[in-house]
Amino acid sequence: MLAAQRRDLLLGRLRTDGRIVAKDLAAELGLSEDSIRRDLRDLAAAGLCQRVYGGALPVSAAIVDYVGRQEVEVSGKQRVAVAAAALIEPGSTAILDGGTTALAVVRALPLDLRATVVTHSPTVASALVGHQDVEVYLIGGRLFKHSMVACGAAAVEAARGLHADLFLLGVTGVHPEVGLTTGDADEAAMKRALARQAADTYVLASSEKIGAASRFAVLPLADVAGIITDASPDNPTVRALDVRVIHAP
Numbered sequence: 578m579l580a581a582q583r584r585d586l587l588l589g590r591l592r593t594d595g596r597i598v599a600k601d602l603a604a605e606l607g608l609s610e611d612s613i614r615r616d617l618r619d620l621a622a623a624g625l626c627q628r629v630y631g632g633a634l635p636v637s638a639a640i641v642d643y644v645g646r647q648e649v650e651v652s653g654k655q656r657v658a659v660a661a662a663a664l665i666e667p668g669s670t671a672i673l674d675g676g677t678t679a680l681a682v683v684r685a686l687p688l689d690l691r692a693t694v695v696t697h698s699p700t701v702a703s704a705l706v707g708h709q710d711v712e713v714y715l716i717g718g719r720l721f722k723h724s725m726v727a728c729g730a731a732a733v734e735a736a737r738g739l740h741a742d743l744f745l746l747g748v749t750g751v752h753p754e755v756g757l758t759t760g761d762a763d764e765a766a767m768k769r770a771l772a773r774q775a776a777d778t779y780v781l782a783s784s785e786k787i788g789a790a791s792r793f794a795v796l797p798l799a800d801v802a803g804i805i806t807d808a809s810p811d812n813p814t815v816r817a818l819d820v821r822v823i824h825a826p
Contacts, residue, residue: 583608583616587633588625595788595814597632627790629755637749637760637789653783653807656825658682660805661745661781667691669742672771673701675726676747678781680704686711695739697727697767721764728763736770744775746801750790751782753817756798758791765793777802779823788814 586606590597599617603610617633620626626633658681665671668691673679675698683704690711696702697716705713718732746768750758757780759765772778778801787808798804803821810816810824 580616583612584620587613587616587620591626591633591635596634597626599632602632627750627792629790634750634752634755634790635788637758637786637791653785653825654678654681654781655685656807657781657783657805658685660823660825661779662686664743664745664779665690665692665694666742669693670695670740672696672739672741672744672775673698674745674747674768674771674781675701675724676781678783679745679747682745682781683708695741697732697736697771698725699727700725718767719763721761723761724764726764726767728761728767732767733770736767736774739771739774741775742777744771744778745781746772746778746795747781748791748795749786751780751786751804751806751814751818752788752790753798753814753819755790755794757795757801759793759795760791762793765795768795772796772800780804782806782808784808784812787812 587597599610599613603613617628621628627636654677657678661682662685670693673694673696679701683701688708693712694705695714702713702715705711716727716732716735718727719729721728748757748759780801782804784807787806798820803823804818805823805825807825808815815822
């Protein structure tokens with residue numbers, strides 16, 4: 578089998594099966610495991626898969642830049658946002674992550690909501706200007722332009738002074754084995770810091786993030802209260818998630 582044919586086969590398996598186990602696929606094709614691993618390294622270098630122990634997972638579509646993400650699964654993000662906004666109760670303190678789904682959450686909030694929102698996203702903070710009864714606290718730090726959020730030591734230190742009822746967490750990958758992942762190490766650290774300051778953390782996970790993975794771990798599934806997603810309840814990956822799942826209608 579030519580290298581190009583193997584590449585197409587591997588990509589096809591990722592689409593249909595949602596993962597590749599190098600040992601099993603090598604045995605099925607009568608190839609060496611080293612050959613499969615070499616092909617997976619090449620695909621990962623091209624941004625076409627995410628290598629994990631023993632094989633590979635689909636790469637998340639959510640790792641594109643901020644402008645590009647505004648065009649990804651727009652309707653799904655809106656449904657997730659409506660379900661997430663309903664979790665922010667009057668009088669509560671909520672931490673909102675950055676990203677396009679968090680921005681959609683702001684747009685789904687009632688204009689007369691009385692609450693406190695803390696965010697490290699200047700985009701999210703500015704979108705809350707029209708909510709007259711929402712007290713907004715903006716965490717500063719180094720601006721990570723890919724996601725338009727503040728990260729780094731100063732931002733993490735500022736987060737330590739927070740005590741919130743709820744954190745709405747954005748990630749780029751949700752997988753039953755790998756957990757919650759994102760594409761940048763500093764951003765992953767900031768997300769963990771914010772999660773530590775909230776009583777409950779819920780994950781904003783539109784369907785393109787389900788079953789995908791990125792390079793850096795954020796949290797294990799056991800550390801969050803639930804996943805909010807528009808993916809079908811019959812999705813095998815959704816059914817395998819050992820955590821509460823809130824299905825966005």
